[in-house]
Amino acid sequence: MIDPKKLEIESQLFTVLGQPTRLKLLYKLRDGEKCVCNIHPAMKEDQSVVSRHLIKLRRMGLLSSRKEGVSVYYSIAEPRVFRLLEMADDILRDLAQKHAREVAGAL
Numbered sequence: 001m002i003d004p005k006k007l008e009i010e011s012q013l014f015t016v017l018g019q020p021t022r023l024k025l026l027y028k029l030r031d032g033e034k035c036v037c038n039i040h041p042a043m044k045e046d047q048s049v050v051s052r053h054l055i056k057l058r059r060m061g062l063l064s065s066r067k068e069g070v071s072v073y074y075s076i077a078e079p080r081v082f083r084l085l086e087m088a089d090d091i092l093r094d095l096a097q098k099h100a101r102e103v104a105g106a107l
Contacts, residue, residue: 012060016056016060016062017081019053021043021045021049021050021053022053022056022057024043025039025043025050025054025057025074026057026062026063026076026085028042029063029074029075029076030076030082033073033074033075034073034074034075035071035073035074036051036071036072036073036074037071039054039074051072054072054074057074058074058077061077061078062076062078062081063075063076063077064077
């Protein structure tokens with residue numbers, strides 16, 4: 001039997017990753033630490049919304065943060081998340097190819 005707590009934690013991870021703004025934030029931080037003041041202008045959301053998304057990613061353990069004066073800097077705490085995203089891309093690519101073959105076969 002699968003441990004219900006394990007399922008709950010996995011579900012929380014995928015819920016956090018299941019939001020496009022959070023994925024965009026992860027990719028923006030992939031190349032190194034950034035201040036919220038530098039992240040926010042590149043996003044199409046209010047700074048408070050961006051900050052809430054960053055906090056959710058940090059609480060999940062995917063990001064780390066540090067404060068310097070009034071500025072907050074974020075960085076990737078769990079780089080393996082990009083392997084997970086690459087696996088998702090592989091799955092989606094394979095599913096798209098399979099679907100394309102099925103559609104072509106039906107024509």
